[in-house]
Amino acid sequence: LPASMYTEIQRERPDGGNILTHPDYIDGNPDLIKPKKLLNPVKASKSHQELHRELLMNHKRGLGVDSKPELQRVLEHRRRDLLIKQKKEEEQAKKLQSPFEKELLKRHQRLDQLEKEQEKQEDHAPEFIKVKENLRRTSTVTGDEKAA
Numbered sequence: 003l004p005a006s007m008y009t010e011i012q013r014e015r016p017d018g019g020n021i022l023t024h025p026d027y028i029d030g031n032p033d034l035i036k037p038k039k040l041l042n043p044v045k046a047s048k049s050h051q052e053l054h055r056e057l058l059m060n061h062k063r064g065l066g067v068d069s070k071p072e073l074q075r076v077l078e079h080r081r082r083d084l085l086i087k088q089k090k091e092e093e094q095a096k097k098l099q100s101p102f103e104k105e106l107l108k109r110h111q112r113l114d115q116l117e118k119e120q121e122k123q124e125d126h127a128p129e130f131i132k133v134k135e136n137l138r139r140t141s142t143v144t145g146d147e148k149a150a
Contacts, residue, residue: 044050124132
């Protein structure tokens with residue numbers, strides 16, 4: 003709606019097209035307090051007026067309601083960039099661990115490598131060596147039990 007049409011709609015029409023009926027006590031006693039029309043707080047607010055003005059301008063230009071003003075787009079872009087930066091910083095903080103944790107990780111990796119190497123060596127060893135090692139283990143366990 004153009005601004006002029008909007009203001010015409012808001013004005014009272016002289017032909018009686020107004021929704022409210024006119025009270026009959028207006029021209030009566032002058033001592034009575036005459037009621038005033040209440041203001042709509044939403045329409046009276048500056049933000050509502052500015053928003054309405056912006057909608058009218060966008061309508062005149064032919065822009066859709068879905069398109070956002072440039073300022074709002076820039077602010078959302080900045081917020082999005084800040085969130086991405088914060089996530090990256092948190093990931094880097096997780097990556098940068100204390101020296102103690104780094105050393106624990108190194109030792110754990112070394113132990114894993116040693117276990118893998120032992121498994122490989124055991125897999126390549128002949129059958130009689132594996133049986134001999136198992137016999138030694140059982141003989142030392144039974145010998146220790148006898149001594150106790």
